[in-house]
Amino acid sequence: MSTMAAEVESLESILEEFIPTEKQKFVKHLLYGQELSSLDLPDEAKSLAQRQNFELKGYLFPAAPESTRAPRIVRIAGIQNKIVLPTTEPVLVQRDALFARISELINCAALCGVNVLCLQEVWTMPFAFCTREKLPWSEFAESALHGPTTKLLQELAIRHNMVIVSPILERDEERGDVLANTAVVISNTGQVLGKSRKNHIPRVGDFNESTYYMEGDTGHKVFQTQFGKIAVNICYGRHHPQNWMLYGVNGAEIVFNPSATVGALSEPLWPIEARNAAIANSYFTCAINRVGTEVFASEFTSGDGKPAHRDLGHFYGSSYVTAPDGSRTPGLSRTKDGIVIAEVDLNLCRQVKDKWGFRMTQRLELYAKELNEVLKQDWKPDVITE
Template sequence: MVIISPILERDVNHGEVIWNTAVVIGNHGNVIGKHRKNHIPRVGDFNESTYYMEGNTGHPVFETAFGKIAINICYGRHHPLNWLAFGLNGAEIVFNPSATVGELSEPMWPIEARNAAIANSYFVASINRVGTETFPNAFTSGDGKPAHADFGHFYGSSHVSAPDSSCTPSLSRKRDGLLITDMDLNLCRQVKDRWGFRMTARYDMYAETLAHYVKPDFEPQIISDPLLHKKSL
């Protein structure tokens, strides 16, 4: 068994900075490595920028006895380039451990991971907790909503998506559960061969666009209709 264990990591060597981290433990009980969450949300109650730092471990893929795996931690699932980078580094299964509530993200939950599995030709294991935590003191998030004592309902619904667009049934929305499923990693290569997404992608073009975008003088490539702004006589 290989275990992915999300932890709160305190970096005592660098000013006790706090990271949202996932540790990968190998099937012999050894620590293979860790990954720190790349994207920190600033959304409603989940304004984590006040205690977590953006990760600095890149997009590592861990070669285990059962395949090459990666961890796209929680909010990272909303960033397509995050999924892409794990795929470029050779991931066969990407795990997405999450703690997300219904009002915030449930409509997107069955879509984003499945799309990532298709686009990147790997399996995605979507994991979400269940239940509602109630705090002794009400709080607000500066969003104009009344003070409240909980984040909302964590809706579970964990499932696995495959690169051929198939998907397992989801676990319960209200109860803890255990999902066991077979993943034939040969399917990753078969789908790559069938669709050729890696062969037809234009990474050089994307890289050029991104290189321009991050510069202060970036201007969007917009071609306007010359008649759009023409003054009528």
């Protein structure tokens, strides 16, 4: 399945090709919710995307006008990309090539008026944790505050007046030189607002990340930016609804989910989880996946009885944005670099809270109480037997 799937551009391209026009509306309503208009993006950006061979898509999520609040229109974006050079190139050469490529894509996003942008998980390197090799991969790690990636993006953030979320492999030099999977949040003023670490670490398939770093210790921070309250739920945290929930409890209006996941493992789950989180928590989500296949020099096994091999599988891209009312954009390509942009009115978050009442009816006291019980050593599950 994964090989065939790798050749297909997207689910949406098939639906649009074969479903008759008069039924498109219904099918898209069921699959994607409220119909979205496309954003009118500048020609300069579109031709840049074409020249540099990446996809550029923009959508509009409107909200109703309010009497007491002005609209809070912001443009958010996610970038998905392949690595640029083979994984066998020197570390700094690989990283610099990614720096150059991503600077171009961020430039294009800036031409489109993007205010808040998120890159993919550990975007400065290949997703090499499948190899379980400590070297050279740990050499990609750097300081969240003072590393070269943060420096580059601080400059771009100021130049483009853009908040940039930069998921990196962090080297925490102040705390025993340990590694962490960390998103650095850089304000449009160029300041590092703070960092948010991956709370849930996978042990599935080739995702051997627990070999490299531990569960995040930064809780569920929300960053108040000039363009709304944002949070970052990294990759596997997507599978944990309680993780999404706590970002919402802290007031997030947009939660990015920078990820790296492959077809054979997770593709049918991909449209479900970040979208469910947007619905349950009345906020926007932007799920970003890598794209392409990354090949490594040394072979590795996957603990599945199959022969040793040199790649983790096809990262299927398909990045998308979901609104608090459950409407979502189509996915970006399964095969190409791309930028997905959504113009959103953040007022929609509270409007959906008022309509559906999910926050009001959340009963957090019930769940705190039950979880406190579960943690006791003498807890027994509440099971009724005949």
